[in-house]
Amino acid sequence: MNLQLTEDGRLRHLLTLDGLPRAIIMQILDTAESFMDVGEREVKKVPLLRGKSIFNLFFEPSTRTRTTFEIAAKRLSADVVNLNIATSSQTKGEAILDTVDNLAAMHADMFIVRHSQSGAAHFIAQHVAPHISVVNAGDGRHAHPTQGLLDMFTIRRYKGEFHNLTVAIVGDVLHSRVARSQIHALTTLGVPEVRVIGPKTLLPTGVEQMGVKVFHDMEDGLAGCDVVIMLRLQNERMKGARLPSAQEYFKFFGLTPEKLALAKPDAIVMHPGPMNRGVEIASEVADGPQSVILPQVTYGIAVRMAVMAMLAGTGNA
Amino acid sequence: MNLQLTEDGRLRHLLTLDGLPRAIIMQILDTAESFMDVGEREVKKVPLLRGKSIFNLFFEPSTRTRTTFEIAAKRLSADVVNLNIATSSQTKGEAILDTVDNLAAMHADMFIVRHSQSGAAHFIAQHVAPHISVVNAGDGRHAHPTQGLLDMFTIRRYKGEFHNLTVAIVGDVLHSRVARSQIHALTTLGVPEVRVIGPKTLLPTGVEQMGVKVFHDMEDGLAGCDVVIMLRLQNERMKGARLPSAQEYFKFFGLTPEKLALAKPDAIVMHPGPMNRGVEIASEVADGPQSVILPQVTYGIAVRMAVMAMLAGTGNA
Amino acid sequence: MNLQLTEDGRLRHLLTLDGLPRAIIMQILDTAESFMDVGEREVKKVPLLRGKSIFNLFFEPSTRTRTTFEIAAKRLSADVVNLNIATSSQTKGEAILDTVDNLAAMHADMFIVRHSQSGAAHFIAQHVAPHISVVNAGDGRHAHPTQGLLDMFTIRRYKGEFHNLTVAIVGDVLHSRVARSQIHALTTLGVPEVRVIGPKTLLPTGVEQMGVKVFHDMEDGLAGCDVVIMLRLQNERMKGARLPSAQEYFKFFGLTPEKLALAKPDAIVMHPGPMNRGVEIASEVADGPQSVILPQVTYGIAVRMAVMAMLAGTGNA
Numbered sequence: 001m002n003l004q005l006t007e008d009g010r011l012r013h014l015l016t017l018d019g020l021p022r023a024i025i026m027q028i029l030d031t032a033e034s035f036m037d038v039g040e041r042e043v044k045k046v047p048l049l050r051g052k053s054i055f056n057l058f059f060e061p062s063t064r065t066r067t068t069f070e071i072a073a074k075r076l077s078a079d080v081v082n083l084n085i086a087t088s089s090q091t092k093g094e095a096i097l098d099t100v101d102n103l104a105a106m107h108a109d110m111f112i113v114r115h116s117q118s119g120a121a122h123f124i125a126q127h128v129a130p131h132i133s134v135v136n137a138g139d140g141r142h143a144h145p146t147q148g149l150l151d152m153f154t155i156r157r158y159k160g161e162f163h164n165l166t167v168a169i170v171g172d173v174l175h176s177r178v179a180r181s182q183i184h185a186l187t188t189l190g191v192p193e194v195r196v197i198g199p200k201t202l203l204p205t206g207v208e209q210m211g212v213k214v215f216h217d218m219e220d221g222l223a224g225c226d227v228v229i230m231l232r233l234q235n236e237r238m239k240g241a242r243l244p245s246a247q248e249y250f251k252f253f254g255l256t257p258e259k260l261a262l263a264k265p266d267a268i269v270m271h272p273g274p275m276n277r278g279v280e281i282a283s284e285v286a287d288g289p290q291s292v293i294l295p296q297v298t299y300g301i302a303v304r305m306a307v308m309a310m311l312a313g314t315g316n317a
Numbered sequence: 318m319n320l321q322l323t324e325d326g327r328l329r330h331l332l333t334l335d336g337l338p339r340a341i342i343m344q345i346l347d348t349a350e351s352f353m354d355v356g357e358r359e360v361k362k363v364p365l366l367r368g369k370s371i372f373n374l375f376f377e378p379s380t381r382t383r384t385t386f387e388i389a390a391k392r393l394s395a396d397v398v399n400l401n402i403a404t405s406s407q408t409k410g411e412a413i414l415d416t417v418d419n420l421a422a423m424h425a426d427m428f429i430v431r432h433s434q435s436g437a438a439h440f441i442a443q444h445v446a447p448h449i450s451v452v453n454a455g456d457g458r459h460a461h462p463t464q465g466l467l468d469m470f471t472i473r474r475y476k477g478e479f480h481n482l483t484v485a486i487v488g489d490v491l492h493s494r495v496a497r498s499q500i501h502a503l504t505t506l507g508v509p510e511v512r513v514i515g516p517k518t519l520l521p522t523g524v525e526q527m528g529v530k531v532f533h534d535m536e537d538g539l540a541g542c543d544v545v546i547m548l549r550l551q552n553e554r555m556k557g558a559r560l561p562s563a564q565e566y567f568k569f570f571g572l573t574p575e576k577l578a579l580a581k582p583d584a585i586v587m588h589p590g591p592m593n594r595g596v597e598i599a600s601e602v603a604d605g606p607q608s609v610i611l612p613q614v615t616y617g618i619a620v621r622m623a624v625m626a627m628l629a630g631t632g633n634a
Numbered sequence: 635m636n637l638q639l640t641e642d643g644r645l646r647h648l649l650t651l652d653g654l655p656r657a658i659i660m661q662i663l664d665t666a667e668s669f670m671d672v673g674e675r676e677v678k679k680v681p682l683l684r685g686k687s688i689f690n691l692f693f694e695p696s697t698r699t700r701t702t703f704e705i706a707a708k709r710l711s712a713d714v715v716n717l718n719i720a721t722s723s724q725t726k727g728e729a730i731l732d733t734v735d736n737l738a739a740m741h742a743d744m745f746i747v748r749h750s751q752s753g754a755a756h757f758i759a760q761h762v763a764p765h766i767s768v769v770n771a772g773d774g775r776h777a778h779p780t781q782g783l784l785d786m787f788t789i790r791r792y793k794g795e796f797h798n799l800t801v802a803i804v805g806d807v808l809h810s811r812v813a814r815s816q817i818h819a820l821t822t823l824g825v826p827e828v829r830v831i832g833p834k835t836l837l838p839t840g841v842e843q844m845g846v847k848v849f850h851d852m853e854d855g856l857a858g859c860d861v862v863i864m865l866r867l868q869n870e871r872m873k874g875a876r877l878p879s880a881q882e883y884f885k886f887f888g889l890t891p892e893k894l895a896l897a898k899p900d901a902i903v904m905h906p907g908p909m910n911r912g913v914e915i916a917s918e919v920a921d922g923p924q925s926v927i928l929p930q931v932t933y934g935i936a937v938r939m940a941v942m943a944m945l946a947g948t949g950n951a
Binding site: 039040041042043044045063064067068070071074075273274275277283294295296297298300301 | 684685686713715717718719728729733735736737738739740741
């Protein structure tokens with residue numbers, strides 16, 4: 001039983017890409033394709049979600065992610081309300097559910113949920129009334145499914161197919177909800193070789209069981225790749241014991257033109273942003289001809305519009 | 318002379334329920350009734366306030382209350398601007414009036430005002446131009462009229478009439494603007510018996526002069542009630558000298574199934590939210606069959622839409 | 635080559651009034667005139683910018699200025715997203731450009747930029763794609779062009795012509811981006827005598843080279859003026875070594891009825907707000923018959939609508 005799907009197999013919530021059927025992922029990508037031109041129109045709006053109430057429920061602040069959802073919702077003509085809700089580690093789940101129940105009683109149609117604790121969006125989805133949909137906009141180290149989907153959209157746009165690709169994910173996989181969502185999507189879509197590259201301290205133990213090949217040497221890992229996905233290295237990691245210094249990290253795991261040359265000549269470079277230039281990626285690469293980092297952002301709006309429109313079509317939303 | 322009414326007796330501002338005529342209160346409840354279906358429509362919007370500029374002027378932060386007004390205004394198709402304005406105790410009234418004058422000069426139609434000082438909304442209403450309406454969204458310990466109105470709407474929905482009811486308000490009446498607004502509305506609407514129940518330290522001296530019966534024993538107070546309204550106990554009160562502990566408070570004044578059994582079998586339980594479960598109310602009661610706490614929230618949107626629509630109909634708004 | 639204009643001389647960005655041609659300034663004022671009635675309509679909206687995405691990019695917090703742009707954009711039916719972006723002194727320009735690139739990739743049409751560092755809006759304008767326009771909403775001590783324009787609009791409304799006026803700008807010119815924008819506009823529009831009045835410590839050295847007459851004595855400076863523009867004195871200045879005290883400042887440079895009597899009998903008094911009553915201006919003057927301080931605010935909405943509409947007409951926006 002998948003909490004994300006209705007009984008007849010349509011999208012009910014978007015919480016994780018783990019276990020999300022290939023057909024649903026492809027449907028999202030196809031729907032996103034149909035929204036690609038909205039952003040280029042004179043009037044960047046379609047009336048699909050007019051009169052719907054979408055709440056950006058951000059228990060963890062993130063101007064950037066909130067903005068992408070706000071823009072996507074407004075282009076669908078929905079009414080968006082932003083809520084930044086401070087929580088402490090003592091905040092009980094009960095208090096979160098009371099908040100959610102209150103907003104539901106205001107006839108909410110959709111919650112976009114960001115929370116520092118893994119499982120928060122699931123927890124809310126298990127609880128809400130049948131007509132309300134939940135989108136996970138990042139929960140702890142667990143998942144960030146719309147980011148994973150926009151990454152798949154990007155790969156499909158540039159590479160056409162998934163079945164013949166070698167994709168490397170480089171950096172701090174351990175703390176990255178983005179990496180988890182990417183790995184689930186890539187394996188579901190039939191990418192034959194998914195690699196993770198990073199120092200031992202930044203790779204989860206047993207990550208091989210997710211169906212990936214592990215590399216601790218970047219040169220080895222990049223060889224022959226079609227897609228190179230760089231992960232953001234949180235500044236706080238560098239202050240801890242796990243890493244010697246930003247310079248040291250860049251030397252071994254920062255993506256430079258030299259290292260990128262080891263991948264296929266037409267390899268694309270991706271990054272979920274915001275970038276730490278000179279830490280995980282060199283500016284020459286970030287701004288170079290193989291970078292598709294800004295197209296990722298553009299596609300992210302279309303993908304989020306697609307997810308919202310599909311969710312609105314299944315519930316009463 | 319009532320600042321809240323026009324010369325011909327229509328609603329001009331909504332500042333307090335103290336002295337607001339019964340006919341106006343009933344008109345608000347009837348108008349709210351007519352908005353009840355908007356929240357359940359496919360497109361949750363009516364064009365009544367299209368092109369109006371409504372400012373949420375929050376001198377005291379309150380995500381929850383701000384959200385209810387924002388949603389109500391958007392469902393009326395108004396343009397809403399949220400302003401969180403930090404004030405210090407040194408901030409002069411003059412500075413508040415300059416802010417208000419500035420927003421008025423931008424052709425504001427309505428101010429929703431929240432302030433930690435009693436009288437702030439009145440102060441602004443006395444000052445604004447004739448075409449601008451002010452709604453008090455909570456001022457100090459003084460009043461929270463839209464909360465009081467949604468409570469009356471709730472009681473009418475569940476009990477039909479007011480003239481045959483016994484209503485108890487339980488808890489920290491002393492610090493509660495909600496309780497004051499409720500007492501004014503209940504007495505205006507002809508409720509024959511309004512009770513306040515709480516420890517001496519949390520009841521205002523002379524509260525009997527508001528037309529209520531005072532009980533310090535909860536069992537006595539609840540006996541035979543049709544409506545039980547629980548008040549939120551601010552955490553800060555429990556840290557002070559007024560109360561021994563949350564546990565102790567719950568023992569004497571927390572609403573448990575056992576205590577609720579002393580009220581009439583069909584008594585309803587209300588709470589303005591957010592609840593402190595296990596302090597003023599047991600979860601079994603909050604989530605139980607007699608609780609109408611979430612319907613209160615739903616009705617709150619319709620009531621706020623009604624107030625805004627009526628105000629917009631009297632001024633030029 | 636003017637970054638603000640297209641090759642065929644139309645408005646491309648609005649960054650500074652320094653060097654902005656007289657014809658463009660007059661066009662903005664005329665366009666603003668045509669928007670003056672929108673604020674007084676039953677439905678205060680025109681559909682000119684429907685479906686456009688306007689980002690309020692505030693690197694320096696300013697509820698007041700943000701509100702004026704938000705209202706102006708909403709009255710043009712644009713979708714507005716507010717972003718408050720905390721920056722530290724260590725934040726590299728690179729990080730700002732990455733933020734801007736990201737928003738551009740979301741198909742932004744316009745950035746309203748506020749930043750504590752002079753040149754920030756220019757820096758962004760130099761970088762953005764051809765279809766995106768930048769409006770400087772205040773950068774360091776450099777410029778605040780929409781404020782300067784609304785001041786010109788105000789002067790034209792009350793005085794009709796510019797070629798026969800004596801205009802005095804009084805107070806802390808040194809730290810004032812508003813004063814710089816006013817001086818550029820006044821000289822461009824052909825005001826024959828622009829005066830700055832203030833203590834030596836608050837006037838920039840060499841300010842005469844901007845085409846103004848310098849006065850350190852307020853009585854001398856106000857004599858015969860048609861327009862008196864008071865500047866806000868930031869509280870922080872008074873704590874520093876530059877000024878003895880607020881009382882002392884008011885005595886010498888505060889605008890009182892007595893001092894104002896030295897200007898022409900029909901002189902108007904302006905102030906960009908927020909005012910420090912009793913510091914740079916007496917309440918009798920601020921609220922007196924010669925004050926046009928609140929009309930300035932009203933005109934500010936029309937002027938900002940005009941700037942946005944003109945920019946949207948030149949780019950793809």
